[in-house]
Structures are given as structure tokens and as C-alpha cells.
Amino acid sequence: MSIEVSLNCPACGGAVKAQEGRTTLNCQYCGSALFLEGDAGVITIAFKNKMDRERASSLSQGWFRKGWKARDLATKGKVLEAYPIYLPFWMTRMRVLGWICGYEERQRSDSKGNTRTERIPKEEMVLHDYPLSEIACDPGDLGIKRLRNFSGDSGLEDFTMIPTYEATTSKDQALDHMKGEAVTNARRDSRVPHITFERLHVLPRAMSMVYYPIWVVRYSYNENMYFYTMDGVTGEVISGRAPGDHLYQSLAITAGTSIGGIMAGLGIASGVTEFALGGVVIGAAIFFLTYTFFRHGSEIIQGDFDDKKYGISTLKGLAGMSDLFKFLPFDMRR
Amino acid sequence: MKVVQVKCPQCGLPIQTKVLDQLFYCESCHTLHSRNGGVNIVPYEIADVRPDLKGQATYYPFWRVFCTVNITNSNVAGGTLYKLSKYMQGGGNTGSLNVFVPAAEMDIGTSKQLAMSLTYEPPRYRPRMDFGGRERLGTNITKEEAADVADFVIVTMEAEKPGVLQSLTYDLKVNDIKLIYLPYSSAPGLVPAW
Numbered sequence: 001m002s003i004e005v006s007l008n009c010p011a012c013g014g015a016v017k018a019q020e021g022r023t024t025l026n027c028q029y030c031g032s033a034l035f036l037e038g039d040a041g042v043i044t045i046a047f048k049n050k051m052d053r054e055r056a057s058s059l060s061q062g063w064f065r066k067g068w069k070a071r072d073l074a075t076k077g078k079v080l081e082a083y084p085i086y087l088p089f090w091m092t093r094m095r096v097l098g099w100i101c102g103y104e105e106r107q108r109s110d111s112k113g114n115t116r117t118e119r120i121p122k123e124e125m126v127l128h129d130y131p132l133s134e135i136a137c138d139p140g141d142l143g144i145k146r147l148r149n150f151s152g153d154s155g156l157e158d159f160t161m162i163p164t165y166e167a168t169t170s171k172d173q174a175l176d177h178m179k180g181e182a183v184t185n186a187r188r189d190s191r192v193p194h195i196t197f198e199r200l201h202v203l204p205r206a207m208s209m210v211y212y213p214i215w216v217v218r219y220s221y222n223e224n225m226y227f228y229t230m231d232g233v234t235g236e237v238i239s240g241r242a243p244g245d246h247l248y249q250s251l252a253i254t255a256g257t258s259i260g261g262i263m264a265g266l267g268i269a270s271g272v273t274e275f276a277l278g279g280v281v282i283g284a285a286i287f288f289l290t291y292t293f294f295r296h297g298s299e300i301i302q303g304d305f306d307d308k309k310y311g312i313s314t315l316k317g318l319a320g321m322s323d324l325f326k327f328l329p330f331d332m333r334r
Numbered sequence: 335m336k337v338v339q340v341k342c343p344q345c346g347l348p349i350q351t352k353v354l355d356q357l358f359y360c361e362s363c364h365t366l367h368s369r370n371g372g373v374n375i376v377p378y379e380i381a382d383v384r385p386d387l388k389g390q391a392t393y394y395p396f397w398r399v400f401c402t403v404n405i406t407n408s409n410v411a412g413g414t415l416y417k418l419s420k421y422m423q424g425g426g427n428t429g430s431l432n433v434f435v436p437a438a439e440m441d442i443g444t445s446k447q448l449a450m451s452l453t454y455e456p457p458r459y460r461p462r463m464d465f466g467g468r469e470r471l472g473t474n475i476t477k478e479e480a481a482d483v484a485d486f487v488i489v490t491m492e493a494e495k496p497g498v499l500q501s502l503t504y505d506l507k508v509n510d511i512k513l514i515y516l517p518y519s520s521a522p523g524l525v526p527a528w
Contacts, residue, residue, distance in 0.1 A: 011339045011348065023370065024356055024472075033340040033349040033358050035369050095442075097486045101499045103411075121411035121498035125490065127442045196409075197501040199489050201482040203475075 049213035086164040088136040090174035094182035098200035124190040136167040143239030143303030239303020256290020355472030378513040381459035391517035393470035395437040397480035410497035433484040439474035
């Protein structure tokens, strides 16, 4: 994170810069030690908006062509309006340190087909800094819940000119959420599947309220209204909704049914029970993925939407299906 | 957000410093104070540099956490459990020790290595009144956070012994926390200079 806030020294009037999250700084001109008295220790900063209306609209062509959106979206999509807003985010860097101990189970089979479960003890030290953010207001249907970018210039000159959402969540609420997220990240990174001992300490290194410029671009396609949001600093599309393509949906379900069926058929035709069950499970997983795209692919969704029915949520659903593998008489993950 | 010039709560003089620090040291009356959560005077000790030191030394701040540990249950797979009591004064599964927590912003690996080495072998030094014009690093870990890091050091002492730690039940009581400045010479590597 490299955000700086420009201020003036109260002793000599010289220009000083404070790094985001720090409450102390020194004047490089008179050498005075300075202290930032914020709102309950929270520093508020605003990123400088680097985009304008023309650029926000023109970048739409690239996004229209990307992914499984309607093939004629780039020609038929018509940008109706583009405007900037400032969204508030809580931002911090969480240092997690501690130990996670436990074990991993591995199944091994000998030449006679006997299977035994081996327990491998694990102890993992956790020493990690996680930069985290969380939106501090209700963003409505914008599909933005956290910051993607943590670098940029800060400034307050256009802050009053652009509509700004009010922060509605408290610092303590955000800290609790982000501490939980940091612990979840630490558990994931430790790769200890069965935990028998855990001692983690989460130390917030800095807490800031960041106002971040977002461009909202609304457009129409075949008389339906859609939108996308764009990062006002980097120009990247953060979230959005776009029409899907019926051809892609049809191809997906056709291919999924065929490949899934072939996998299951090959498994059954092998005559070996383990291969038959494995083939059916893999075939069902392929069918499930392609069916999900067929069912919900009429609208392509990007971003942090709760109603997103495919993408990461689909993969999570598929991960849940991995429990099926446990019922197989052999270990598919070997 | 308001910027204020920091003045010493003891003598009232403005603090002049080049060190970016969460604690403010008054060169006039040698008072150290913090401002997060109100103005608080921070007790500290400065270790004297050994007389035969050649070259420069820099002062590193450490929180010395004096704590009492009581281990009620532990389980290690595949190795012999080394008792923490070796490093404690009390013996058995209960005892007291000083845990040294680096208070400066530094690489997380270096921070852990310094904490472990100083806790295993606590420094013995002659105290002095001031820094003697030597450079010092600023603090970035608060007193409250130091207690958490001390807990981590205790578990690390147990976990880094042979075998794989599977469970550990213990109580940790922090009795006292004090800031200690220790001098290190910087070339080559970090070498104790007290």
C-alpha cells in the first residue's frame, strides 16, 4: 500500500506527507514531531479520480467483447450514461501470527487391494500480513464489496464535487469482519485439513477510511438496461451485468451432456466397479457445471453479487460434491 | 483529521526528532510518551554499548514481557516433548520468564528470530540514561500487541522442539511490560553491541 496524504506542519507551515494508516510523522523542514488526531484513530483519505466520462464510456468496448457475453454486444450495446461516485471502504493490514497444528489423512492401498488410512501430523507457523478492505456502506446492486486496488495518489480536490456515499458501518464492525477474514485466510494458507490445536493472534497494523472513485456506466442492449462499474484509478471493470448468448448456452449443455455421458459410459464399460463409480461422478460434475451455465448464462455477472449463480459459487458447489469421492472405495485424489 | 505538534508532557518542550516513531522521546528531560488512546508516559531502559565496540551502533526497541506460564496439557507426535520449564525460573510445568518482543517495524522473519534468540538468552547489560547521540529505530508494535506476540513466542518455543506439536493447553499471565532499547552493530548482519 502506498497512499500518502498531504498536510501542513502546524509549527512551520511546511508541506508534509503522512503515509496512510500512520498517526505520527515528522516535519522535514523544522524537525517537529507531529501527531495525527483522527476520528477515533481512523485516518480518512480519498483516492484521486483518474478517469473521465469519455474514457469510462470508450473502455466499454473491451469489456463487451470479453468472456461469454452476447456476440453482438459490442455493436448493439449503447452507452446511455457514465458518472462517478465515491464509495467508502474500511481498509487495513492485518498481521496474523500463531500456530496451527493437526494432521492430514492419506489413504494407501497395497497390492492385495487393502486400504488403510495414514495420519500425517502437521504443525504450521503462521506469520503473514493480509491487506484487507470492506465496503463501509450499502452499495445497493453495484456488486462491489471490497477494494481491488490498494495503491494510488490521494487528494481531496474533487472529493466535494463527486457524489459520495455515506459510511454506515462502524469501525468495530469492520474490524471484527476483517479479523475473521484474516483468520480464515491464515487457516487456508496453513493447509492443515484436520486442526487439533490453533493459537492465532491478529494485529491490525493500520485502519483507514478510504473514499474510492468508481464510475458507473449504464447501457442498453435490445431494449434491456444493464450496467458495469469501473475503477476510477486503474480503469479496470470491477463489476457489471451483461447479456449472455443463447448459442453459447446451447453449446455448453450439448457438450456437457455428451462429455459427461461419455465419461460415465467409459467408466461403466470398463467393468471395474471403482472406474464405473468414478466415471459417473466425473460425468455428473461436468454435466452440473455446464447445466449451471445453461440455466443462468442468459446474464453474465461479474463482481460481488449475492445472486451470482456460476463462477466461484459454482466451483464451491462442485467442491461440495467432492464429498461424494469419500464414498468411493478408492482415493480419487491420490 | 487534525495535525498537532507534539510537546513533552513532562517539561512542555516541543519534541524534535528524525525518527518516525509511535513513541515520542524528549531529548531535554529524557521522557518517553505515547499518544494513542491519550498521553501516557512509557517506562524504558537503555542498554549501554560495550566499550570495545568498533563502528556504529543503532538502538532497537524491544518490549520485555515478564509473564507466568502454566502448561496443563501437551501432546507431541513423533518426538520427545521438551519442557518449557528449562527456560523458566519456577521449574515443573509452571514458571516465569521474560519474553522479548521486537517493537520496531522489520521483516517478519527477522522479528521472530530476534524474539526467539533474546528470550532463550536474555541480554545482560549496564543501563544508561540516554542514547548518547546514537541512532534508534521507532516503535511500531504497541504494548498491548506485545502481550499477544509474547504468547506466540511461548508456543513457538514449544513447537520448534523435535516432534510435531498436536495440542497444547496452557495459561499465560502477563505480570509486567517494559520497553528496552538494545544496541546492535549493523555490519555484517545484526550483532549485539551491549
